[in-house]
Amino acid sequence: MRIALVHSHFDNEKLQKVIGEMQTLGAPEIHAVWHPAYDHWVALEGCHRIRAAKELGLTPDIIEVEYGEEMASTVTGYDGDEDYPISEICDDSHNAVIIEFED
Numbered sequence: 600m601r602i603a604l605v606h607s608h609f610d611n612e613k614l615q616k617v618i619g620e621m622q623t624l625g626a627p628e629i630h631a632v633w634h635p636a637y638d639h640w641v642a643l644e645g646c647h648r649i650r651a652a653k654e655l656g657l658t659p660d661i662i663e664v665e666y667g668e669e670m671a672s673t674v675t676g677y678d679g680d681e682d683y684p685i686s687e688i689c690d691d692s693h694n695a696v697i698i699e700f701e702d
Contacts, residue, residue, distance in 0.1 A: 600658065600700045601639035602631065603692040606646040606679055617651040626657040630674050632664045634689050641692040643685070644676035649698055658700045 621627065627648035631640040640661055642649055652659050664674055666689055672682040679688070 600661075600702055602629070602649055602659065602698050602700070603634075603637070603639050603641045603695040604646045604649060604698060605641060605643075605688050605692055605695045608680065609646065609650075614647050614650055614654075617647045618654055621648065621651045621655055621657065626652055627659050628662055629659045630662045630664050630676055632666050632685060632689050634666070634692060637693050639692065639697060641689045641695075643671055643674045643688070644678050646678070653698050653700065 627645055629640075629642050629645045629649060631642045634641050643664060645659070649659055664685065666686060668684045668686055670682050671677045671679055671685050671688055674685070
């Protein structure tokens with residue numbers, strides 16, 4: 600499974616904190632959109648939780664969000680820098696950092 604991280608923010612101190620939390624909590628649930636053209640999920644939230652899961656050898660559980668013109672801010676947990684239509688975020692996701700997990 601491949602997950603595109605479309606958020607530009609990253610904080611190593613926060614990542615270390617999230618890794619510690621996930622050692623107890625287990626794999627995260629992530630709201631994401633499947634993009635068949637790029638063969639990856641587009642995460643609308645959780646860039647630190649996805650990186651932490653990779654570090655711990657966990658695979659995130661995906662909560663699928665429908666591709667469309669709805670604004671990303673309507674998705675629970677959306678943590679992007681600005682609000683865009685979900686389709687626009689997804690269509691540009693091939694330029695994002697991609698994290699790969701075992702299926």
